[in-house]
Amino acid sequence: MPRFKLTIEYDGRPFVGMQAQKNGPSVQAALEAAIKAYCQADVRIGVAGRTDTGVHARAMAVHADIPRNDTPETVMAAVNAKLRPQPIAVLEAQAVADDFHARFGCVGRSYGYHIINRRAPITYNQGLAWHVPQALDLAAMQTAADHLVGQHDFTTFRHVHCQAKSPIKTLNRLSVEHSGEAIWVYADARSFLHSQVRSMVGCLVLVGRGHWSPDDMKAALEAKDRAALGYNAPPDGLYFLKAHYPEN
Amino acid sequence: MPRFKLTIEYDGRPFVGMQAQKNGPSVQAALEAAIKAYCQADVRIGVAGRTDTGVHARAMAVHADIPRNDTPETVMAAVNAKLRPQPIAVLEAQAVADDFHARFGCVGRSYGYHIINRRAPITYNQGLAWHVPQALDLAAMQTAADHLVGQHDFTTFRHVHCQAKSPIKTLNRLSVEHSGEAIWVYADARSFLHSQVRSMVGCLVLVGRGHWSPDDMKAALEAKDRAALGYNAPPDGLYFLKAHYPEN
DSSP, rough: OEEEEEEEEOOTTSSBBBSSSTBOOOOHHHHHHHHHHHHOOOOOOEEEEOOOOTTEEEEEEEEEEEOOOOOHHHHHHHHHHHHTSEEEEEEEEEEEEOOTTTTTTOEEEEEEEEEEEESSSTTTTTBBBEOOOOOOOHHHHHHHHHOOOOOEOOOGGSOOOOOOSOSEEEEEEEEEEETTEEEEEEEEOOOOOTTTHHHHHHHHHHHHHHSSSSHHHHHHHHHGGGGGOOOOOGGGGGHHHHEEETOO | EEEEEEEEEEETTTBSSSSOOOOOHHHHHHHHHHHHHSSSSSOOOOOOOBBTTEEEEEEEEEEOOSSSSOOOOHHHHHHHHHHHTSSEEEEEEEOOOTOOOOTTOOOOEEEEEEEESSSSOOOOOTTTTTTOOSSHHHHHHHHHHHHEEEEEGGGGGGGGTTOOOOSEEEEEEEEEEEEEEEEEEEESOOOOOOTHHHHHHHHHHHHTTTTOOOHHHHHHHHHHHHGGGGOOGGGGEEEEEEEEETTT
């Protein structure tokens, strides 16, 4: 049966997250329902990242076996037609090998976290960014971020419900960039613990506000204790940006 | 009574437009209610631009007489507190002369129109941009736009309910810019006719899709007839960007 890799964008606001759950609409359930409406088959998708309630995606990767001899263009258009008017879109469909797996084949994940740093409340970005009204010291935030880059035990930055076998992860990039009032924190790793990006960003903002020094971030990391976490950033600003595979 | 200039951002989606109307919530009514809640007075605001239903603003200018001896910072914070949770924010408050008038003193208005040009539907930008799935020839659009720059009778691009005395306006800039799938059309003039920007953008997209040549835009302008209008773009993509005054 032809396997396709689908690149997906979604607005996380109306969803309980990527994974199908009993307590509300999920992106996975919406995608599987759209595929079923298109090809009359129960298709289970695999996903590169299991985003939480309210978290967005610019280019999530999923795979699905589609029991039709359709071109990628047809698959993309048909699934998009069935997804409407939900805020989920297939940006691209590619035919892939039968053993391609969106989760297990993924060798890198990129997240972005969007902060709007200004005194005034935010308007059209409500739910799409974290509004931080206090002045932020971006240089201090970057110094603190540098303490987290590399291979570490990230227990402090791990959600209590995290199901990963090991708390040891290798963070390849954690950079704080800005343009006017818009700040983006970029995080790259092979994989992340549950809530890791939001936990790191929450503590970076503590540093930016002067409540923590960059050394406090190092101490929190070395504590290897969830109780040492300073703050967990809200889901609003978090975007799954890209899933990396050896072939692309 | 101290007069203040307020710079306002808003998400136009929940509003019937800037002006107070009987058929739904307006930005003006929301602002006047917030000012009343703050200073217990009926204050009538003046506005630089009367945006339509669903049109947004990044930096609209309004003026209001505030019967309190408060600093601009206090005025901004107090009005923002009373506006919550509506998607309207005061970005800045400035004390101005008693004869400052946001509408009659405004010597230039800048609009931006946001198009997302890609096959896939849009998600988190729904209501915040115009989704155009067909390929667009941006160079042809700019050539067509150049025909509209300057002083002309813009009757073709004027809403039937437009209340302006004259259809003659001077368009200082109409530029088509893009970055990836994001296209912005920027329009600058001292003032615009009702629906002028949306009408110009709708016809520019006809040119981009190849339905019109750039010369067809010139012919539409010269027809001076609303019936010659090709297409009126939806409000979703339109943003009032800035009001210009001699003093700043």
